[in-house]
Amino acid sequence: MDLRFTEEEVAFRKEVRDFIRQNLPARTRERLRLGYSPTKQDIVDWQRILNKKGWATYKWPKAYGGTDWSPTQRMIFQEENQINHAPEVNGFNITMIGPVIIQFGTPEQKAHILPRAANLEDWWCQGFSEPGSGSDLASLKTAAKRVGDDYIVNGQKIWTSTAHHADWCFALVRTDPNARKPQEGISFLLIDMKTPGITVRPIISIDNSHHLNEVFFDDVKVPVANRVYEENKGWDVAKFLLGNERTGIARLGKSMERINYAQELARDVRQNGKPLIEDAGFRQRVAKLQVQAKALELTQLRVVAKAAGNSDGKPDPFSSVLKIKGTELLQDTAELVMDIAGPLAMPDWAKELDLLNRESGDNEPLIGPEWAGYAAPPYLMLRAASIYGGTNEIQKNILNKAILRL
Amino acid sequence: MDLRFTEEEVAFRKEVRDFIRQNLPARTRERLRLGYSPTKQDIVDWQRILNKKGWATYKWPKAYGGTDWSPTQRMIFQEENQINHAPEVNGFNITMIGPVIIQFGTPEQKAHILPRAANLEDWWCQGFSEPGSGSDLASLKTAAKRVGDDYIVNGQKIWTSTAHHADWCFALVRTDPNARKPQEGISFLLIDMKTPGITVRPIISIDNSHHLNEVFFDDVKVPVANRVYEENKGWDVAKFLLGNERTGIARLGKSMERINYAQELARDVRQNGKPLIEDAGFRQRVAKLQVQAKALELTQLRVVAKAAGNSDGKPDPFSSVLKIKGTELLQDTAELVMDIAGPLAMPDWAKELDLLNRESGDNEPLIGPEWAGYAAPPYLMLRAASIYGGTNEIQKNILNKAILRL
């Protein structure tokens, strides 16, 4: 047992860090440092830079343009992106549809979809959740009726993240309403978002941002050739997709970065007439978060090391531990940053002054310090971190079922 | 709405406080201040002093020697006892068997039992729990078979607090094994602990103290005259008993007293070369506990005020809130005191040197500071606070059933 990083791993980390620092567009970096979400363009630009380097598809097998990195290297790569304020690659493209097509796709699907997904020529979104189905995904109702060489799709998806940016949607639809179990009778379709009959309706989140959508399907024609894997076997595809490696799930680099950022901010903000960084309560709070981050870092390394020695492809139930602790830490660190800004985090200046689009040449002076204007939205938005991808309550059910067996 | 104490209440508090300070034996006071449990003699002595004053039976109706105090006055009385290091009156006698006999007893039972219970001539204990029945009390199995004018009792009770001190035991026994529901077929018996066939076996607690016992009944003869209320209706008596006013359940005065004691101790203990009381982390911890105590104090006042305006005798489900928050605070304040003592709280000096009986004239010098030797046992013993009287998990079930109704 040797718990230190190898020299190779240390060198790899430096290589990644240097590449990011030299190639990440300054505006993107600054936006993320201030706490704002990356714009679509930020993500597209960065993913194309990475793709040119061969790193956008780092999770794919080498044969499909991937990297053959070890789980530890992948973890380092994610962490360095997060620490250095780079956007994450589009997960729908890289972590979801890519691996699905590699595993289940036809040669035609592979040839057409993979390179475009890698270079973000197509922006994918995921059509899984429906109004009636939350944690109970298999209860989905959107129907696809076979008519000749097409499916005619009718129904509604909800919580469809970035559907308004998307060119394509991979969706679960019900092709056999009479199947014995809800999990049977589901198929996995690839749907061109420009197809007539699709309506995307924004859902505004509590941070006043537009990430989510409802997507309505009204007699939408989808060629049978756009089905992945067998008809009525879509649940197998979904299980594969949801069971994919989840060690990045903790987003620990992001939390580490926020802890550092908070200390930086706290030097310039005052409490009781002295810098907040000197306040005893604040220091204790930061120290507690540092301890939690350190424990999670080690636990993540252990899970990653286990994944390295274990290629059965099954999801490790311990990734639920990473999900729970990781999202709690993301929430707590975002809360810390907001609490530093205090009253200055409360105005919705971004909304009023359209800060998001300041790049387009707005010269009106800022109404307050820019960093404070960005302090609340991540806190608000990250409340979803313990909801999406299986609520933290569901994660504990998983731990019970897989490990405790009570 | 006026949330301040009335002048009468303030005067009452002063009267109680003065009485305690003038009459509580110094040795008892010191023992409790140091964190040790009162001895049997401490409790007997104090209860007799209170009884002479007419206060031992403060919860009983005036007609039976009680006080007619308002719920607020009762709360003040409990609080002042706790804050001023007085033992609590024997709850089995005062809160349990007394009210039961007043409600259900025959004139003979009243005449004989009540004065002796009030003056602690008889020490009562409670025979409810059995090895198989924990939170599920009605599943009890101890059998009482009617033979002429006697019941013959066979079975076992467990967790019988102070059975080794007790002269009498009030017990739930099964008189009809064929009843349709477990709650039916149970009777409430008064058992003389000197009856042949009773064996008391100590259960040593994790603080190395002897509070609890197993009690075995082997063909124990109990006269039918010692049954309270009707045969097979003992569950009604038990429900009455368990549903009795529970506003004292939070034992808030004790927690307040511990917070004050902790600050006193922390002036004399050092951390990083200065008094612990000046340590920022310690001060934050104390401040948090003070806030919690204040919130609980107000909530308790509200529950008590409600009880005052409401004499339907039904237990208020909000007393579960007091139980949960009160026991958490008791545990946290005991932990605080132990943490101040630190390494000096770890030796089991009391066991080695029999500190408990030092009053009997042991002159061997103490091995360490006396207060530190008493710091850990309350922490250990109070882990039970969230277990007995219905675990805190059960209390939340009660809140759900009575209020949330999910």
Next chain:
Amino acid sequence: MDFELTEDQRLLNDSVSRLLADRYAFDARRGYIKSAQGWSQEMWEKYAELGLLGLPFPEEYGGFGGGAVDIMMVMEAFGRSLVVEPFLATVVLGGSAIKYAGNEAQKGEILPQIVDGSLKLGWAHGEQQARYDLTDVLTTATKDGNGWVLEGAKSVVLHGDCADMLVVSARTGGDRMDKEGLTLFLVPANTPGVARRGYAMRDGTRAAEISLSTVKLGPAAVLGTVGDAYGIIERVTQAGIAAFAAESVGACEAAHAMTLDYLRTRVQFGRPIGTNQVLQHKAADMLIEVEQARSMAMLAAMMVDEEDAAERARNISMAKVGVGQSSRFVTQNSVQLHGGIGMTEEYAVGHYFRRVMVFEHSWGDSAYHLGLLADQVG
């Protein structure tokens, strides 16, 4: 001790609740927020009709002669309905400043206009660099003949964009963090040199940044004693905390009730999610925290008029910590238990969450006040 409402209080409570039930459904509120000024003039007039705008003022000024408990009741109801009108700014903050510091002429002129709804006040004390430090005032007032000239800027002035008159704190002496040398001024919002940039807060209520550039005032603009306003600033802040605490409790109560409803009606895996024991216990924890918060809001109300300044400050800090922490817990979990829907702008639970967040970051967050309490340990 007496937790009962008086007959008057019960009547008041009933009529406020009835008004809000009729006129403040979530969709109606959305309409008020979308209007140009971001709140409802019509509701404001209704509050005046009901006497709410005169609640804490003596009867001689047309007021109701009520106390902090009356304010508490109204604010709880406002919290439950997420009211966005400038009640806190005008009646509680501005009104307290006038009540505590105004001379007879000022009271006689201003209070009746508050009571009848014709005058809205703004409490312009906080500054961008100050965060929670009440003495961190850089705005200056310098003598100008008989009068004064104000220079500086005020930040996150609640409903500062619609206020007809601002109560502005400024330094007439002393250094940045000194308690001494602070003075309050009554500044009509249309005074030359006053510029305002209004905006929505995260919770949908309005506020403004206000710049003061060579704002010339007459001698009668001084509110209270020159150089001695710190005590008033503290009391106004405390009144604000007490009122906002009650509003936060109302918000928590409503968020909890919505959550219970959701747990009863949302079906997953064939049964209501509220049948999950884990969610039942979480809802019980929330109930406990709502009640603890309510207790602390009562404490704050009780303490607003306490004469002993140290005792008052200490208890208000306790209440701020208690209500703040409980409210975070209750509303964060309300969102969590709702899942995705709780994260959306169009659903009320996220609005309660944000209302409470604004409370937490007003006049010192829980950590700030805990620090003040920790300083007193020993």
Next chain:
Amino acid sequence: MDFELTEDQRLLNDSVSRLLADRYAFDARRGYIKSAQGWSQEMWEKYAELGLLGLPFPEEYGGFGGGAVDIMMVMEAFGRSLVVEPFLATVVLGGSAIKYAGNEAQKGEILPQIVDGSLKLGWAHGEQQARYDLTDVLTTATKDGNGWVLEGAKSVVLHGDCADMLVVSARTGGDRMDKEGLTLFLVPANTPGVARRGYAMRDGTRAAEISLSTVKLGPAAVLGTVGDAYGIIERVTQAGIAAFAAESVGACEAAHAMTLDYLRTRVQFGRPIGTNQVLQHKAADMLIEVEQARSMAMLAAMMVDEEDAAERARNISMAKVGVGQSSRFVTQNSVQLHGGIGMTEEYAVGHYFRRVMVFEHSWGDSAYHLGLLADQVG
């Protein structure tokens, strides 16, 4: 990075586990504790046979040449079985002092005797007034011809009652809280002037108060450099923390496993109590904390031999906080989920709870180390 055990480590782990499974059932342990000295000489000899007593020492002294990870493994196993023999005192604490500070003669004489089980050491550093401050040493050593005279008292010396030789820290210079002026001495326990009062700790292990009154020592009794022992004291303490952290993890793991068993078998209201979702989630929370604690114990093991003193101290503090907090949580809840039975002396779960409590209050509790970390924020 490599979390795999080596072949040697696997073999060692297996044989320790087998030995404890055979000889350290809860009742056997109770017998060891009830014996006059409070632990088992026979087990001590078994440990020697297995090579455990030589684990961290170089092969030239008969040792195994192992590292902190080996110690971690053994301590985890010891934690699971609640081992009460003086391994930590002799091998980890005393042994580290000799290893880090001893000259060739001292190592050559002492280490082989540790390895073969014939010599037990005591780490006599803490004093009653010191609590967690490593520099708070009042015991003095004054020059006496070539030799030294010790005067003072040492407190809560783990297994100090059975130690054959004590490693005693004393002031040869400097003032009470100075890092400078501390010196270590090797003091045979039977040296005239050494008086010991042994006692059981709350967890059943043994310790002693030791008084030193005109204890005369020769010049060879000095361990390391006169006046310069602070660095050694720190390292010995850190080695102790790392080892004890692993033991605490073992205790938590076992307490958690017992709790799962109990939840599966204890029936209430007609079904195992483990069918309650609330208890399932609590058990899941405990699992998470066991694993977080394990991660932190690994960190501590990894850091024991780190050369950068600041980095080492910082990470050991993090581990102490992490393991301490997680262990409190896991064992408190183990008791809670057991209900009444968990509160009894005759049931193992309360012993795990107390073992962990002793760890928490050794060499700085979580709050103490969090304070050290907080000092570094910025």
